[in-house]
Amino acid sequence: MAQTCHDLATNEVCYPKFPDGAELIVYRGPTANSNTVDVYINRHLPNEPHDIGTIKLSPQGLKHSLSDCDGDRMAIALASEFPHTAAEIKQKQLHDNRYAEIIKPEKKAYTGSFEQIALDAMENKIGLVASPNYKVMVSHKLGIWDIFLKLVCSSFKVI
Numbered sequence: 001m002a003q004t005c006h007d008l009a010t011n012e013v014c015y016p017k018f019p020d021g022a023e024l025i026v027y028r029g030p031t032a033n034s035n036t037v038d039v040y041i042n043r044h045l046p047n048e049p050h051d052i053g054t055i056k057l058s059p060q061g062l063k064h065s066l067s068d069c070d071g072d073r074m075a076i077a078l079a080s081e082f083p084h085t086a087a088e089i090k091q092k093q094l095h096d097n098r099y100a101e102i103i104k105p106e107k108k109a110y111t112g113s114f115e116q117i118a119l120d121a122m123e124n125k126i127g128l129v130a131s132p133n134y135k136v137m138v139s140h141k142l143g144i145w146d147i148f149l150k151l152v153c154s155s156f157k158v159i
Contacts, residue, residue: 038064
């Protein structure tokens with residue numbers, strides 16, 4: 001799960017289960033393009049709690065991945081295990097290769113009684129948003145996605 005850490009630089013994450021200084025591929029789905037897949041430097045922070053199942057990112061890193069701290073789950077892998085994919089991701093992140101930035105809409109507060117909110121939550125419509133995003137990824141040839149989706153499904157640890 002993603003958490004904010006103000007002691008990290010934009011290109012850093014804190015994930016204690018992987019070596020300090022290692023490059024990590026980090027991804028949060030769904031996403032419409034390669035902007036939100038990136039390679040970060042893992043930085044162990046001695047005074048940061050080692051919360052199981054969390055990855056810490058800078059506020060800029062969270063924004064870059066279109067994440068927030070309300071339960072977003074991230075896929076993470078050692079870049080050294082996927083050197084060609086990591087190189088392709090780095091290439092896609094160069095300024096001239098990036099897509100226009102995605103502006104994430106503000107979340108709307110729940111309205112109504114507690115009972116109505118609970119009933120509405122039982123009919124969660126999030127899948128209706130996620131499915132079109134995945135269709136966009138699959139229907140457009142973005143190069144990295146065929147490889148990356150296989151990696152996400154087979155080799156990444158989702159936290």
